[in-house]
Amino acid sequence: MQNHATAWPCSLHASALRYRRLTNLKIPNDGQPLGRRIGEDPMVIFDCNGVIVDSEPIAHAVLADAFAHAGISLSAEAAASRFTAAGPPTCSPRSNGSPARRSAGFRGGGVGGGGTAVSSRASTAAACRPCAELAVRPQGGRLVVAARSHSRRPRSGGPYAPFRLAPVLGERVAKGKPAPDLFRYAAVRLGAMRAPAT
Amino acid sequence: MPGVAAAVKAGMTVIALAGSNPTPGQLANDLIAAGARTVIVDMRALKNAVADIRGW
Numbered sequence: 001m002q003n004h005a006t007a008w009p010c011s012l013h014a015s016a017l018r019y020r021r022l023t024n025l026k027i028p029n030d031g032q033p034l035g036r037r038i039g040e041d042p043m044v045i046f047d048c049n050g051v052i053v054d055s056e057p058i059a060h061a062v063l064a065d066a067f068a069h070a071g072i073s074l075s076a077e078a079a080a081s082r083f084t085a086a087g088p089p090t091c092s093p094r095s096n097g098s099p100a101r102r103s104a105g106f107r108g109g110g111v112g113g114g115g116t117a118v119s120s121r122a123s124t125a126a127a128c129r130p131c132a133e134l135a136v137r138p139q140g141g142r143l144v145v146a147a148r149s150h151s152r153r154p155r156s157g158g159p160y161a162p163f164r165l166a167p168v169l170g171e172r173v174a175k176g177k178p179a180p181d182l183f184r185y186a187a188v189r190l191g192a193m194r195a196p197a198t
Numbered sequence: 199m200p201g202v203a204a205a206v207k208a209g210m211t212v213i214a215l216a217g218s219n220p221t222p223g224q225l226a227n228d229l230i231a232a233g234a235r236t237v238i239v240d241m242r243a244l245k246n247a248v249a250d251i252r253g254w
Contacts, residue, residue: 044248045210047201047205176200177200177201177203177204178199178200178201178203178204178207179204179207180204180205180206180207180208180209181204182204183204183205183207183208183210184208187208187210
């Protein structure tokens with residue numbers, strides 16, 4: 001069992017930080033404003049999975065934790081390569097042909113000592129996968145919308161691709177929800193709010 | 199709920215989505231209580247929700 005399972009259950013924030021330590025993940029965006037002028041237009045920020053926060057590595061880390069808690073050694077990288085864009089059924093031993101089929105699984109009480117919690121956690125983790133590819137057409141130029149999944153999996157590009165907004169929690173955003181830091185970060189990045197004085 | 203609270207604390211107006219929840223009525227009440235200005239159950243209602251809030 002991997003050492004990082006000892007902290008189970010852990011927060012998503014902690015999982016993200018641990019994943020960063022394990023993988024030395026590079027943050028793709030530079031943190032600079034994306035060019036809009038402050039107060040120019042109203043703005044809609046979508047808080048869908050994978051838009052503001054890069055939830056994909058978080059989901060992978062949580063999924064790896066869930067496997068480790070079940071006695072299965074699986075790195076976050078392996079979870080990423082096997083289960084990215086996969087839903088809970090794919091990660092379940094009930095799914096024929098799934099990589100987890102030969103292992104003790106999450107569902108059906110197959111995990112001793114907290115199987116329900118693991119099942120719930122694994123489902124949550126899988127549900128965190130980036131799925132937001134959502135945008136609203138500008139309404140007469142008065143509404144600017146930025147919504148784009150941060151997933152590294154190839155998806156449709158379009159005009160939203162440059163909005164690589166998602167930071168990794170704990171790096172540029174000190175506190176997760178319900179603290180306002182994340183939304184303030186997004187607003188600053190999109191030019192709708194001035195950066196706080198440092 | 200944490201997302202609503204975070205956005206409100208950041209000074210933003212929140213439009214919450216309760217679309218896929220099995221008890222959208224209860225969820226809507228909770229979201230309003232958390233600070234959401236309005237709740238929609240279908241993304242197609244988003245445009246009108248924004249327009250209502252902006253007064254367009």
